[in-house]
Amino acid sequence: MEYRILGNADLKLSAITYGAFAIGGNMWGGNERKDSIASVRASLDNGVTTLDTAPFYGFGLSEEMIGEAIKGYDRSNIQLLTKFGLVWDGSNSSKGEFFFDAEEAGKKIPVYKYAAKASVIKEVEDSLKRLQTDYIDLLQIHWPDSTTPVSETMEALELLQQQGKIRAAGVSNYSVELVEAARKNLQIASNQVGYSMLNRGIEKDLVPYALEHQLGIIVYSPMERGLLTGKYFKDGKLKEDDHRNGYFGQFDLAKVKTFLDTITPLAEAKNATLSQLVLRWTMLQPAITIVLAGARNAAQATANAQAADIDITPEEMQFIHSALSKI
Template sequence: MEYRKLGNTDLELSTITYGAFAIGGTMWGGNEQKDSIDSIHASIDNGVTTLDTAPFYGFGLSEELIGTALKGKDRTKVQLLTKFGLVWDGSNQGKGEHFFDLDENGKSTPIYKLSSKANIIKEVEESLKRLNTDYIDLIQQHWPDATTPIDETMEAMESLIKQGKVRAAAVSNHSVDLLKEASKTFIPASNQVGYSMLNRGIENELVPYTIANNIGIIVYSPMERGLLSGKYFQNEKLKSDDHRNGYFGQFDLEKVKVFLDNIRPIAAEKNASLAQLVLRWTSLQKGITIVLAGARNAAQAVSNAESMNFDLSSEELSFINAELSKI
């Protein structure tokens, strides 16, 4: 495993980081809790020291499972990354920005973005309890909130660092303009954004800006929620309530299939899976600090960690990029 310094902090994070969205179950067709805990243990045992979660993932369940999995573990050997700013339980009392309505199990739940100082303090206290810890290594604003002044959000995060409840603070899903505005009050350690072989938009403006300003980039959905693993093209069926049934529709699936077939020989030469090849390619892209990879069982967790066990030559990277240009 490789470890990388995050932005202007002293945090050393594992390049492959455990992404805990799926283990929350919400939007992912449920959850097997024992498998989830096993996947966390397997990740740590294979060098993945960094775990990224959020209260929204399973409405607290993802954080609770991490807290359970870490009982008896050396807390100083693990970095916990979580978020704030998505409210679902009505405690926002009409405040915040409506994001979307989550329709699941025959129930519709309105989700709001809320990054006020009062809500941040409330959410962090709840996360500390669920994670069974007295500090969070990196707290992140989950999504920008148009109803709260950016300086209020940044000042609240800075105060949490001074209190010792948080080691570092960051943002997620922020544009360059929003990063510039936030940095007038407090320079975020990183920006967590979507990025993959099929979604490279951040390379145009965001990557150059973050490199110039020593801000890390944490990328999520590098596998496009499993599409780039190739399993979708091998008759793997999704549950009816799995959000990916609609999500995959945005891509030209035939071109994606051809691309994966064309790069498969490189994976075979490395004795690696397509998923491992995709993760390794992502980790080697300019400006990327760490890559989130989800796992719902121990085998997937081990596979993710082992994606760092090989390298890619400049010729191999050029070939992959040339094939990508055809999609």
């Protein structure tokens, strides 16, 4: 495993980081609790020291399972990354910016973007309880909230740092302009954004900015929610409540399949899976600090961790980029 410093923060994180969205259950068709916890522990046992979650993932369930899974491990060797700013119940639900209606047990649950100071502080207290810890290594705003001044949100993060409840502050899904605004108020370590072989928009502005300003980039959805594993083309049936039924429609699936067929021999030559090759490619892109990889069971988690060991030569990288240019 490789370990990398996150931006200008005093945090060394595993380049492959465990992404805990899917184990929360909502929007992913559910998962067995024992398998979820086993996947976290398998990650830790294979060199992954960094776990990324959020209150919204399973409406608290993901954080609760992370807290349960790390029992028995040395907390000082684990970096817990979580978020705030998506609220779905209580008095805050009528505040902020409406995001979308989530579903839980067949019931619609309105979700709002809300990052006012008092709400942020409350969310962190709730997260600390669910994670069963007294500090969070990196706290990130989940999505921008247009109803709250950036300065107010940053003021909350600064207070939490002073109190020792968070070690570093980050943002997520922020434009370069919003990152600039945040950094005028507080030292921001990172921006967590979507990035993959099929979604490379950040290369135009965020990547150059990050390289120039020592900003870490945390990547989510490097596998495009499983599409780049190739499994979808072998067994394309998803559960009815799986959000990917609609999500995959944005891609030219025929071209994606041709691309995956083209690079599959390269993965096989390295005794690697497509997923491992894709994860390693993502890790090697400029300015990318860590890559989130989700897992539903121990076997998937172990395979994700092993992706860090794959070697890709400059010639092989050019071969992949050439194949990508045809999508």
